[in-house]
Amino acid sequence: MEPEVENANTSEAKSRFNAALDEAKAGAAALGDEAKLRASKARDDARARGETYATDAKTKAGELAVEGKHKASEALSGLSRVIDENAASIDEKLGPKYGEYARSASRSLQDNARKLDEKSLDELADDSREAIRKSPATAVGLAALVGFFFARLFR
Structure with missing residues (x-):
């Protein structure tokens, strides 16, 4: 083959190769842009x-x-009723002094149930934070006790 024809073929091959390379680069850039768009979406x-x-x-x-x-409030009210209903029996078996303790506990439970029902969750959260600030050791002890009871409950 003649050198001129060989140079022309080489030049044409290089030209086509460079064109294909440029096209591949453009295609890769387009795919990259599309991938970025899809990832963003x-x-x-x-x-x-x-x-x-x-x-x-x-x-x-x-x-x-x-x-x-609401359920906690109902439970406190129910416990208050049970204690109140049994106060007369406590009077008979242990004496009026202990019956009055039971009635006092019943009233206290009923008051706490009413207060619990009346307060919003935000107010209860604020009250809890304040109680924890005042007595962190008690709060940690109560948390441990509650954790223990839940562990026993779900065992």
Whole structure:
């Protein structure tokens, strides 16, 4: 083959190779841009779903907290009634002094149940924070006791 023809073929091959290389680079850049766009959209979608889930979880937690507060109030009232109903029996068996202690405890439980029902969750949280600040050792002891009872309950 002649050198001129060989140089022309080489030049044409190099030209085609460079054109293909430029086209591949442009295609890779386009794919990269599309990937970035898709990733951004997926991130935005995930963030929106996460915010929706967070809002739903907060709403559900609030509902459960209100329900738990109501059940705790009912339990205190029920215990108060049981103690009050048995106060006469305590009078007979242990004496009027102990019967009065039982009635006093019953009134105290009933008052606490009423106060619990009347307070909002925010007020209860504020009261809890204040009690913890005043007596952190008692708070830690109560938390340990509650943890122990839950562990026993779910064992």
